[in-house]
Amino acid sequence: MANLHWLANPGRFLRISNAVVPYLAGLTVVLLAYGLWRGLTAPHDATQGAPATIMYMHVPSAIMSMTVYGGMAVASAVALIWKHPLADIAAKSSALIGAGFTATCLISGSMWGRPTWGTYWAWDARLTSELVLFFVYLGYIAIWQAIEDPQRAGRAAAILALAGSVNLPIIHYSVEWWNTLHQPAGLLQGKTDPVLAVPLLTLLAAFFCFYVTVLLLRMEREIVGRKIRQLRLLQAQA
Amino acid sequence: MTRKRQRMIFVLSGLGALGLATGLTLFALRDNLVFFYSPTQVVLREMPVENRNFRIGGLVEAGSLERVGADTIRFAVTDTANAVRVTYTGLVPNLFKEGQGVVAEGRLGTDGVFVASSILAKHDETYMPKEVMDALKAQGNWKGGD
């Protein structure tokens, strides 16, 4: 764990973070602009027509909703086992980003479903398990809000995050294990023509860079927030 | 060091137990987790008791779609092994056509014809521009519907 302890020093973390963030932010903007331009000017899907354009928002949102959760669960495990303060902060700072992507995944999916399937919503395994993911994020955020002491809140939230991670394989494999209205994943199986896959993957990269950028900023805010808390406690005691 | 080890074992075994419990639950509920039944399952009567609403899903069989009256249609849902005839009155989604995926909700009549009360279209995970699809069709490499 030598590497993790090396990063545990918040001063060092903030120095690295502050140095990296401007470049990551720039990369996010460039990838986002390029992906949107290529995606919106690409020819429409032959079967579905214009509504398939929604996939450029839906697919990256969906993948990120699960990626962010995965990161949050790993950070929670590190926080629980090694009591690593930065891991705790990383997990907490991820939640709102992930919850947001889950929401945009559900909304964009709904807007895609109506013109193609003929319904905004269906209780199939994929849609339902993604909705469960959203509620797990909300529960995680609620724990941090409800418990005053960061140590106790962190432990309770980490246990919830780990327990909720059983949902990740369910979401991913739902379309293979059960009959669903939702189609299986085809992006990485080469079932998407490059003309459509290139903007889609570009936007996925853009969403990922966005996530890392915002995560670093939110972690810094959390570190500052904890220092404020600590100083106030010190002043109260003085 | 041993405390860390203890916590790691605790977390891992907790996750393992939870995963096992979830897996068993999902396995026990597997029949209720499907969104629709295939024509083969319907032919073998592997769906809920008759006179109850359920969904049937598959492809709209090529050449089976016919219009009866103003907005009533008849077609067959197939999974290539078996087919079930369906009748439906109402609007259909834009994607609904022969060779496309479909999910119909309704009940099975005593005559073996499925009376649908709603129709949803299902689509697959292949996305391509029209020119590419036309080229594939011209080469005879097209595997999807029309």
Next chain:
Amino acid sequence: MAEFFAMDGYAFYIWPTYIVTLGFMIWLVVSTLRGLAADRKVLAELEKNAPHRARRRGETASSSPSLRGAETSDA
């Protein structure tokens, strides 16, 4: 151009999706940066008025010794 925005009649489904998704991303960045700026200000203020000992331990925003919360502060 009008044809592009009409999206073959599906504009009602497509553009709100883009606005909601990109709007969320912009909102998250703006609210994070604003919150960070506000918290930095509060911290700077606190460090200025802090007891001598606390100031010595955490002079700059980037070198505070502990993040663990109250129990590690030995005051």
